[in-house]
Amino acid sequence: MTPKFIAELAAVGALAPSADNSQPWRLNWTGTVLEIAHAERHADTNVFSARSHATLLGIGAVAENLDSALSANGVRGNWQWNSDAGQPYGTVAIDRVPEGFIAPEGPARRHTNRLPFRSDALPAQLVDRIGALREGANRIAFLSEPAQRARLVRLVRISSEARFCNRDLHKWLFGSLRRSPAEVASGDGLDIDSLGLPPGGKSMLGFISDWGRISTLNRLGAYKLLARSEVGLISAAPALVCVSGATDSRSVVDAGRLLNRAWTELNLAGIAVQPYYVVTDQLNRLHDGTLAAGFDAQIGAVEREVHQLFGLATGETLHMILRVGYPKAEPVRSRRLALDQVFADAS
Ligand SMILES: Cc1cc2nc3c(=O)[nH]c(=O)nc-3n(C[C@H](O)[C@H](O)[C@H](O)COP(=O)(O)O)c2cc1C
Structure with a gap:
């Protein structure tokens, strides 16, 4: 029988955030260690490999x-x-397996809020505390000053333009959407109600779900309009929390730790968070040759400006942008896969 402590521990691990709620992990209990390995999910639309x-x-x-x-x-x-990033990615050996399990508060409280936030500033003490968090070669920058925020929002807009012209990302997004109650109950992907779409938003999404249609409209500049609407909420946020640091695989895992720690602390302090990955994703695509055609020069310029804005050294990158602020409303929360799809006892 799997110890209750280990199953509960794995369930807390699996509350972690992932791109489009893809949950690309599998936890394996060997009897002495808990392993974290890659799980390939929805291979037909997936754009993110194990590494x-x-x-x-x-x-x-x-x-x-x-x-x-x-x-x-x-x-x-x-x-x-x-x-x-060889498999499994890592293992954690624990010095004892208690009978009972005390659930930590943070992981269950952390969540994504894609709704509008209030515009009032965050408390200085909280800004200082989050800004001082570090993990390995990674750090946090808190952008509250309007000119700095506007500079970064411009980079988000340009990156979103490239994103809306990318066929693979289009397929990935529409492959991740969960619309019917049965699809939502499957426990992964993006519940359409968690997107906080404005009135007419669902029909709009349906309209652009056809790649043939969107690529025709893109020739008339539709991607620019879509990118402009994409930056509406981030332009109005009182602050942006940015995680940056080195790009070797261990440092990126550390960046994920730091991202989750800052996000959890913000949520525990009553601050809402929405991640924006589009800039980092387009920079990665520039390097691995998977950008939409015609965007190399623009995304190259985005990279130079990101380096300037955050004072990055060679070999460093921006890992994530978080839009933060006091929530106006509670969002619909994403579900998780059933535990037996992410955890196995091989002991
Ligand atoms: C690498 C990564 C990229 C993400 N990119 C975005 C993004 O660009 N926009 C967004 O709204 N959410 C983004 N998210 C948030 C996920 O969609 C979210 O964590 C997931 O759906 C689970 O929901 P939860 O955070 O409420 O638990 C990202 C999360 C991760 C880890």
């Missing part, structure tokens, strides 16, 4: 949730990581 930046951020977030659960139970975890 991709987005996947590694999610893996770091799982590790952070596991550590938060271990520490809530006074258990020490000893981590070992494979180099270069």
